[in-house]
Amino acid sequence: MTPALQELASLDRTIHEPARLMIMTVLCAVSEADFLYLQRECGLTQGNLSSHLAKLEDAGYVFIEKGFKGKYPLTICSSTSAGRHAFREYVQTMQAWLNSGQKSVRNRS
Amino acid sequence: MTPALQELASLDRTIHEPARLMIMTVLCAVSEADFLYLQRECGLTQGNLSSHLAKLEDAGYVFIEKGFKGKYPLTICSSTSAGRHAFREYVQTMQAWLNSGQKSVRNRS
Numbered sequence: 498m499t500p501a502l503q504e505l506a507s508l509d510r511t512i513h514e515p516a517r518l519m520i521m522t523v524l525c526a527v528s529e530a531d532f533l534y535l536q537r538e539c540g541l542t543q544g545n546l547s548s549h550l551a552k553l554e555d556a557g558y559v560f561i562e563k564g565f566k567g568k569y570p571l572t573i574c575s576s577t578s579a580g581r582h583a584f585r586e587y588v589q590t591m592q593a594w595l596n597s598g599q600k601s602v603r604n605r606s
Numbered sequence: 607m608t609p610a611l612q613e614l615a616s617l618d619r620t621i622h623e624p625a626r627l628m629i630m631t632v633l634c635a636v637s638e639a640d641f642l643y644l645q646r647e648c649g650l651t652q653g654n655l656s657s658h659l660a661k662l663e664d665a666g667y668v669f670i671e672k673g674f675k676g677k678y679p680l681t682i683c684s685s686t687s688a689g690r691h692a693f694r695e696y697v698q699t700m701q702a703w704l705n706s707g708q709k710s711v712r713n714r715s
Contacts, residue, residue, distance in 0.1 A: 502631055503649045505624045515614045515622065522611055522703070540612045592704055594631070595697065 501593040511556045524576040532572035610702040620665045633685040641681035
């Protein structure tokens with residue numbers, strides 16, 4: 498087996514959770530996103546999105562700004578530099594695993 | 607965003623857990639593996655490996671055979687057809703996500 502396998506053990510659990518992985522994927526690809534856009538892109542309920550955003554904010558991975566657009570509340574989210582760094586590391590670990598550790602499975606049924 | 611993003615929501619949680627992802631990676635690449643080999647490859651403690659193997663066995667993803675080699679107990683583990691199928695689906699979902707959803711992040715710092 499390759500070193501890429503054991504690196505899975507050090508995957509950032511904050512990002513590894515599927516809903517948060519979706520959120521970080523979006524927020525690392527755009528400069529900012531409002532709450533409703535994020536909700537639609539990720540297919541999450543309002544409560545789920547709020548809860549996962551709070552965890553990402555606690556980790557210092559996202560920045561959340563609550564304001565108004567006219568009379569309507571508007572929540573704008575963006576990834577922080579630390580969040581993009583953690584996301585890149587996560588992607589690299591998964592990419593290394595995909596490139597090496599599981600290749601031989603393709604020939605088995 | 608791409609459909610690959612929302613497919614993350616349906617990732618098989620039994621396999622997604624990092625220790626179990628390591629175990630399945632090994633067991634889908636070899637015909638069988640004994641407990642000590644698996645422990646060394648994955649860098650897991652005996653208790654952790656036992657616990658994760660039990661969850662994979664409950665899901666029908668691995669087959670565990672306990673016996674003896676001479677006087678010594680020997681536990682042989684292998685992936686089941688259902689396990690290999692679930693693992694392949696997991697790999698495909700992660701590969702699709704890596705190929706599409708997070709490309710644009712590479713140009714941001």
